[in-house]
Amino acid sequence: MSTATSLTSTQGILALAALAVAVLALLGCAVLTRSVRRLRSAQKLVLGDSESRDVIAHSASLQEAFEALQEYVGEVAAQLDARLDGVELALTGAVSHHALVRYDAYNELSGQQSVSIALLDDRRSGVVLTCIHHRDQARVYAKQILEGLGELELSPEEAEAVRVALEDKRPGPVGGQPTRAADGVDVAPE
Numbered sequence: 013m014s015t016a017t018s019l020t021s022t023q024g025i026l027a028l029a030a031l032a033v034a035v036l037a038l039l040g041c042a043v044l045t046r047s048v049r050r051l052r053s054a055q056k057l058v059l060g061d062s063e064s065r066d067v068i069a070h071s072a073s074l075q076e077a078f079e080a081l082q083e084y085v086g087e088v089a090a091q092l093d094a095r096l097d098g099v100e101l102a103l104t105g106a107v108s109h110h111a112l113v114r115y116d117a118y119n120e121l122s123g124q125q126s127v128s129i130a131l132l133d134d135r136r137s138g139v140v141l142t143c144i145h146h147r148d149q150a151r152v153y154a155k156q157i158l159e160g161l162g163e164l165e166l167s168p169e170e171a172e173a174v175r176v177a178l179e180d181k182r183p184g185p186v187g188g189q190p191t192r193a194a195d196g197v198d199v200a201p202e
Contacts (some may be wrong), residue, residue: 014019014121017110020064026050026188031195039139053062055067058070069194076160103134104133104134104135105133105135106133106134107131107132107138108128108132109130109131109132109133109134109136109138109174109177109178110130110132111129111130111132111173111175111177112127112128112173113127113128113129113169113170113172113176114126114127114130115128115169117144117145117146118146125139125145126142126143126144126145126169127142128140128141128169128170128172128173129141129142129155129173130170130174130176131172131177132160132174132175132178135159136157136159136160136178137156137157137158137159138155138156138157139154139155139157139171140154140155140157140162140166140173140174141153141154142154142155142169142170143144144166155170156201160174160178162174
């Protein structure tokens with residue numbers, strides 16, 4: 013039997029079909045091998061050179077690390093909140109309202125050298141310092157303020173300093189010039 017007749021027979025046709033399937037399978041294997049190599053290369057970028065771990069183990073370790081980081085950040089946030097509460101409490105005792113009132117205590121036209129200064133915290137408590145200047149002497153007085161009221165009776169100028177310190181903050185006059193209050197006392201801008 014010749015080769016040409018053997019290829020046209022049923023056995024020959026089956027052999028050619030098997031050969032075609034084998035060639036296609038070989039090409040498919042080559043394509044799959046190339047695809048697996050690319051996948052391994054991409055895995056090495058993610059996993060590193062350690063081949064003892066797979067993607068699942070790597071994902072699990074990343075999840076554990078993320079949870080640990082999340083717990084740490086939560087603890088730090090709680091600590092910062094506690095510290096912030098302490099700072100806010102401490103700041104309520106800091107001087108946050110202040111005012112200075114200048115006046116001429118003896119009506120001598122001496123250039124308004126006498127002053128009353130109010131230094132108050134957010135609880136409206138603090139101190140009023142008054143310095144009364146005369147040509148030959150100067151006197152300094154201090155009075156405690158509790159919740160906006162003096163422990164001793166306040167002079168009109170001291171009361172004005174407390175009032176101005178506790179007023180809402182507004183922009184001062186242009187040029188920083190003192191303003192004249194209704195009772196004739198000059199109030200220096202803050």
